[in-house]
Amino acid sequence: MKPYSDRRAVLLQHMQSHGGGVAILSTNQEMTRNSDCFFPFRHDSYFYYLTGFTEPEAVLVLVAGKTNQSILFCREKNPEREIWDGFIFGPDAAQQQFGFDDAFPNAALQDKLPELLADSPTIFHTQGHHSHLDDITQAAISAVRSRVRSGILPPQKTIDLHSILDEMRLFKDSSEIALMQKAASISSVAHRRAMQITCPGMFEYELEAEMLHEFRRQGAQSPAYGSIIATGPNACILHYSANNAKIRDGDLILIDAGCEFDSYASDVTRTFPANGKFSPAQKTLYDLVLTAQSAALEHAISGARYLDGHNAAVRVLTQGMLDTGLLDKNKVGSLEDAISNNAYRQFYMHGTGHWIGMDVHDAGNYRDPKAPAGTDEKPYRTLEPGMAITIEPGIYVRPAEGVPEKYWNIGIRIEDDIIITRDGPVNLSKDTPKTVKEIEAAMKGK
Numbered sequence: 001m002k003p004y005s006d007r008r009a010v011l012l013q014h015m016q017s018h019g020g021g022v023a024i025l026s027t028n029q030e031m032t033r034n035s036d037c038f039f040p041f042r043h044d045s046y047f048y049y050l051t052g053f054t055e056p057e058a059v060l061v062l063v064a065g066k067t068n069q070s071i072l073f074c075r076e077k078n079p080e081r082e083i084w085d086g087f088i089f090g091p092d093a094a095q096q097q098f099g100f101d102d103a104f105p106n107a108a109l110q111d112k113l114p115e116l117l118a119d120s121p122t123i124f125h126t127q128g129h130h131s132h133l134d135d136i137t138q139a140a141i142s143a144v145r146s147r148v149r150s151g152i153l154p155p156q157k158t159i160d161l162h163s164i165l166d167e168m169r170l171f172k173d174s175s176e177i178a179l180m181q182k183a184a185s186i187s188s189v190a191h192r193r194a195m196q197i198t199c200p201g202m203f204e205y206e207l208e209a210e211m212l213h214e215f216r217r218q219g220a221q222s223p224a225y226g227s228i229i230a231t232g233p234n235a236c237i238l239h240y241s242a243n244n245a246k247i248r249d250g251d252l253i254l255i256d257a258g259c260e261f262d263s264y265a266s267d268v269t270r271t272f273p274a275n276g277k278f279s280p281a282q283k284t285l286y287d288l289v290l291t292a293q294s295a296a297l298e299h300a301i302s303g304a305r306y307l308d309g310h311n312a313a314v315r316v317l318t319q320g321m322l323d324t325g326l327l328d329k330n331k332v333g334s335l336e337d338a339i340s341n342n343a344y345r346q347f348y349m350h351g352t353g354h355w356i357g358m359d360v361h362d363a364g365n366y367r368d369p370k371a372p373a374g375t376d377e378k379p380y381r382t383l384e385p386g387m388a389i390t391i392e393p394g395i396y397v398r399p400a401e402g403v404p405e406k407y408w409n410i411g412i413r414i415e416d417d418i419i420i421t422r423d424g425p426v427n428l429s430k431d432t433p434k435t436v437k438e439i440e441a442a443m444k445g446k
């Protein structure tokens, strides 16, 4: 439980540096799927980051005062309910196991929260993140205000916790990196498995099942996001989710799927030929995307600007579009023109990556938080050791006039998960077959 209590201590220090106050965070509530069934429960990432506690309906209150306190509000033990739904810690066991200073049943929040907020200078809150917590907090503030005639004041200031916690979450500690490595390694095996099992005639959902099989077989709790299994033209739909088409001989298959292991995401994409061999046109575009990824990777280093990798990938891809005739020089102009007039966006319309961590699109500011307030366009921030990013260039060719037909309906993305370190990028998903040679060899091994 040490990483969690260490993080609470860091947050309490931040709160003290703002003059102290009370922080309130909540995990998620169960969500109805239909009738009396719930969606599989996933805890709130901010709450989990500070507690390690995975039960629904819990609230964390941190008090930065003369002495600091961490207080958990959670479900009561309930032997009857536990017969149906499983183990519940209850406040006493939760306090001991998770190292809180105190713990109470949720029902106590109504009385305790106004007591804790009375005469506290500042409330630290994730406003708008959970409407049920906004309601609880407003009710508590109203309860304090109703006692104003006895000289008690509610907090006079509100500070958004996101800005503090997002900055903390952006830098992964060694326990987080170990979990991300585990998640990425499982995903690598799953991608290899999908390549090995694929034959024309199968359906996309069969490959989805193979991925899920490997995730669960190795102890990952779930996919980290909706798996994209896209054959042929479906690969040109960026967030394709139907996963129900038949795979045809000659198709390229794009799989963007990664597991979540102990609350940490992986996000890996590979593209491979259904019949085990890239056609010349597929290989040309595949090697172009791979070169763009290598170019972006060179900027996954401490001191580079966040957008440097994207700019490098765009340069390589755009030059390739001109060389292959995807873009017509006579219409779009030079390389510099095609970049500045966004012509390349016809075939590459997304960014080259994002922060990754507990959330696949993880918390963290992409712009320099130290840029002076009021700056119109803050510069992109500088990469530093401990940050985790994806690098995922692609190319997506929809049929269109003037576009060489041999490239129609080819969609390619190559995505890896990278940790920035003092010694250069560490590729967590490096064991996933990636070059044409590696992919064709892996597919022959079936």
Ligand code: GLY
Pocket: 225, 256, 267, 354, 360, 392, 415
């Ligand atoms: N799988 C979501 C993404 O690549 O951003």
Ligand code: MN
Pocket: 267, 353, 354, 390, 392, 415
């Ligand atoms: Mn991604």
Ligand code: MN
Pocket: 256, 257, 267, 268, 269, 415
């Ligand atoms: Mn992805």
